[in-house]
Amino acid sequence: MRFKKALGLAFAAVSMTAAAAPAMARDTIQVAGSSTVLPYASIVAEQFGNAFPFNTPVVGSGGSSGGLRQFCQGVGENTIDIANASRAIKSSEIESCANAGVKEILEVRFGYDGIVFASNASKGTFKLKPEHVYKAIAAQVPKDGKMVANPYTKWSQIDKSLPDQEIVLVIPASNHGTREVFEEKVVLDGCKADDEEACLKFRQDGRVIEISGDYTETLARLQAQADAVGVFGLGFYEQNRDRLKVATINGITPTLETIGSGEYPVSRPLFFYVKGEHIGSIPGIEEYVQYFLSEDVSGFGSQLEEIGLIPLNDEEREQAIADFKDRKVVSK
Amino acid sequence: MANSTMESGVDPRARIQSQVEQSLRRRHAREKRFRRFGLTAVMLGLAFVAVLFVSIFSRGLPAFWQSTLTLDVRFDPAVLDMGPPPQQKPEESPRDFQQRLNAWNFQLTMASWNTILEDALIAEKPALEEHRRQLRKLFTSGAKYRLRDLVAEDPSLIGRSREVTLLADAEVDVWIRGNIDRSLPDARLQLSPEVRRIADELHEDGLLDVTFSTTLFTNSDSRSSPASAGLAGAFMGSLFMMLVVIVLAVPVGVASAIYLEEFAPKNRLVDLIEVNINNLAAVPSIVFGLLGASIFINWFRLPLSAPLVGGLVLSLMTLPTVIITTRSALKAVPPSIRQAALALGASRVQTVFQQVLPLAIPGILTGAIIGVAQALGETAPLLLIGMNAFVANIPTTPFEQSTALPVQIYLWQGNEMRNFFEARTSAAIIVLLLMMITLNAFAIWLRKKFERRW
Structure with a gap:
């Protein structure tokens, strides 16, 4: 008999949870996307929750593409409100968003991120040029006017000035926005050929390692394979300077200043995308965006700058705030 | 001939016995071998578990202790100038009251808590006045909210002093406890030489101390203030x-x-x-x-x-x-x-x-x-x-x-x-x-x- 009672109770509990679920209105902003943006967005979310009478927004990761895919799943409480991205939204993504009913996509640019090459702190110093990276990574390289299978096994074979170390490159996999910048601003720049596809064909002999997880995984690789050179965000490198040694590109050391001024070539803007349809129904979205864009939060001297974000300049900031205020929707 | 008679002359019982003994030895050896294998397998398993536990415990146990600063904090009314919290007026609707309360809380949050933290340190060690700008780097950013919560709970604190134990910044904690190679050159360390020196001094004076911390159990995860991240x-x-x-x-x-x-x-x-x-x-x-x-x-x-x-x-x-x-x-x-x-x-x-x-x-x-x-x-x-x-x-x-x-x-x-x-x-x-x-x-x-x- 007691068993029956327990069973009855259990069923009552289950039916209650089932009935209560759809009635719950979400009052917490839900964010997901780029793992580069994640630390910045989480800090802003936390400060926002502390300063305003809204709940602290929840920030998930999953990469720029993963975040935008979730973002484009539709309009409604069980879809995310904001997608973080370390690259601009693609027209194919705008289309899939529109198909799912997400038409009001508001793009907010909030800063820049530098992409740095770093190696194990105990190993040699790299003074890289885009051309070196291309020669190290491509499946086929030009030699004596002909394309041959990549013969290089050591950096010193590519250029005398580079250390005598085995070539092992740890790069982000294609789910990361960083990958695109790496390809565009380093590999293509170093390739100088018209055939982009051939330039971006990477060698398959185990010297190029793609990481789909986050930078800690890249760091772990570098610690296991001391010769490897990894691709990191500036912020991550800054936090781990005791383990990593940064490489210069074209003779320029990546710092907040050189990236902000554009001197250091490999940087990219960081974005988040706001679902306009959710503004008003999920409380706090507007305030969150305004707070994020305020000088104190993401400007010079802010905590975000301290952990490696390159802030917008005044003009860009005003533009970003104005665009959001006007609800300027991204177009294809 | 002699030989063959010898052979055929062997007692068949003795031969059987030697055969039995041989097979017995073989069987015993097999059993011993198996036991040894089994024992090795168990030992190997235990060794792996031991390695796992030792490595996790040796790395994880220190995290239950954290660098904290115990200070006499004065809640300076000149800094906290938002006045007493609003009281609900009889004619006011609950919504309006909530709005006024939120505004007060917002002001309280936005107050210059860093100044209060810096003042508290300088009160203990007046020599630190010249490094005022560096002092805020010693505290985890959650320390501000900790103080705010104290005031929000008991607004009468404004104008009074109270001893508070505050968490030190995560980088300071790493430095004090030697979780980073202290001999590295400045360029490879996160903290500036000045902050490091101040931290060491405070540690010597006993103001900055490594104490058992319940943060891990009472706080939720935190990104803006890593030192207060909890489970x-x-x-x-x-x-x-x-x-x-x-x-x-x-x-x-x-x-x-x-x-x-x-x-x-x-x-x-x-x-x-x-x-x-x-x-x-x-x-x-x-x-x-x-x-x-x-x-x-x-x-x-x-x-x-x-x-x-x-x-x-x-x-x-x-x-x-x-x-x-x-x-x-x-x-x-x-x-x-x-x-x-x-x-x-x-x-x-x-x-x-x-x-x-x-x-x-x-x-x-x-x-x-x-x-x-x-x-x-x-x-x-x-x-x-x-x-x-x-x-x-x-x-x-x-x-x-x-x-x-x-x-x-x-x-x-x-x-x-x-x-x-x-x-x-x-x-x-x-x-x-x-x-x-x-x-x-x-x-x-x-x-x-x-x-x-x-």
């Missing part, structure tokens, strides 16, 4: 998920096992169901995550990152385990019990519920607890339903966004502040391991207490 949010998330699993998987699993074992007819369909349940138990957990994401979130429209959804997914995963263990517990009850009950005129339902089930309860409970413990440690399916998000609130219902303990471990191991979070990650593992051990010990205790032999 409370993840713990509550895991607790809610376990509740859902206990409420869903255990009764459903036990009920289906009883039906299949005691009542179901023996036919092809039931055989098919049985085979499938056994197969389900072997399905990788990530598959349940995918299923959960598409069914519970996309179809039932349940909230993302909610322990309710996590619990549902884990229930699906645990169900086969519960069914299989319950069935074997029921099978272990001797048929004579059933026959005796039936012979005395009990119906089948009476036999099952009054005789068989009580005898099988210890086995069922053990199975259920082990199933729940398994669910507690599961990570992969939770990643797919958004439970790997950064959540700063401690959830109070299963509908609120949350993480879970194993997911928190995953998140912390990915934190870019390696020097600080390596220890934190191991500390979280210790907490999870202790929970697992407690659950399993409880299962063993139940089995021992209610075990019956026939």
